[in-house]
Ligand code: SF4
């Protein structure tokens with residue numbers, strides 16, 4: 001009989017503790033966001049896919065085709081090349097393709113870039129049935145946004 005009352009006491013105590021937590025939560029501000037109708041502001045430190053930085057002065061990318069990002073990438077996600085142009089010192093970027101499907105977002109490429117030409121985007125709304133949609137031609141994106 002003693003055991004019965006002991007269990008009853010423990011059960012009621014646990015039930016009340018649970019209800020107390022619920023009661024407290026009722027009066028706290030709502031944290032649920034009705035995505036996609038509502039969106040929260042994401043932290044600027046978010047690591048989305050790689051993107052090229054548009055220089056505010058020149059309105060173009062800052063890549064000097066040094067190839068460091070591609071060399072440092074542990075997953076071979078970056079494929080870039082440059083061409084010689086008359087009157088231009090060094091090479092001019094002609095291709096910069098980034099494979100997001102194998103990127104681990106380690107940040108090596110961003111860290112080694114001497115001109116801060118690439119960064120992580122804040123884009124998180126990406127969905128597709130095709131893997132090809134996650135292979136980005138960053139140079140094309142730059143040209144589109146110019
Ligand atoms: S974040 Fe890491 S894995 Fe992704 S492209 Fe850069 S170096 Fe490669």
Ligand code: SF4
Nearest residue numbers: 063064066067069113
């Ligand atoms: S490290 Fe920077 S400057 Fe060098 S190739 Fe990569 S993006 Fe261009």
